[in-house]
């Protein structure tokens with residue numbers, strides 16, 4: 068269950084639209100939603116549906132054409148983007164690790180900017196490496212190119228968590244990984260979410276991943292919210308033909324009327340459709 072630490076939503080979208088210059092269609096159209104503190108929201112949809120745009124509107128890598136985005140109750144158009152981003156963890160598939168910096172230096176980036184003292188930074192780097200199951204003595208001084216893809220993604224996750232942000236944005240962080248590594252990282256994320264009370268917004272195009280991880284799933288298609296509900300609600304009552312189509316991908320694993328158990332140990336049941 069999400070830890071409801073605060074009545075103020077972690078993130079709110081109030082009638083938000085975004086169209087990129089020259090694009091025929093809006094990347095996001097009239098999106099309104101509220102993400103409570105402590106939720107793990109998976110943003111799901113097909114390619115080009117607007118998932119990344121939605122995430123980037125939360126940390127002001129994009130600004131909306133219309134509407135308001137609030138983080139922790141603040142209209143972020145009034146917040147300096149650099150200051151905003153220091154309080155939000157951001158993890159992307161390409162990891163964005165700095166190639167000329169060691170693993171420790173990459174993880175220490177934001178804490179260093181925030182002026183943490185050396186001892187606190189060193190302790191935090193080791194704590195995070197242990198958290199993502201990379202032995203500090205072995206990995207601290209390596210460069211990103213000396214790591215496997217899965218290890219790089221673990222370092223990316225550690226870096227996003229470094230300054231203890233209350234809000235984490237993750238854009239397909241476990242994409243391009245083999246199934247076993249992916250499942251391991253999902254388990255680590257679930258444990259982290261359970262223990263930390265942080266809010267996570269997690270983009271994926273994989274419905275199985277979303278059903279496994281999410282407290283709520285936001286389904287987007289062509290910039291329009293199709294459904295925003297718990298996994299169980301989505302399985303029982305898919306709101307649109309698009310959501311029904313998405314669910315076909317898990318038809319074999321969660322059959323009509325059968326119960327299954329997701330990554331949180333919840334029983335998810337699907338009515339006939």
Ligand SMILES: Nc1ncnc2c1ncn2[C@@H]1O[C@H](COP(=O)(O)OP(=O)(O)OP(=O)(O)O)[C@@H](O)[C@H]1O
Nearest residue numbers: 087088090094113114115116117118119120121272
């Ligand atoms: N910087 C940009 N300039 C112009 N168009 C863009 C830009 N970023 C995104 N778009 C367009 O906005 C729409 C939504 O893109 P977005 O990246 O949000 O989709 P997505 O759901 O994350 O897709 P994917 O799963 O392929 O990453 C697409 O049609 C895309 O081409």
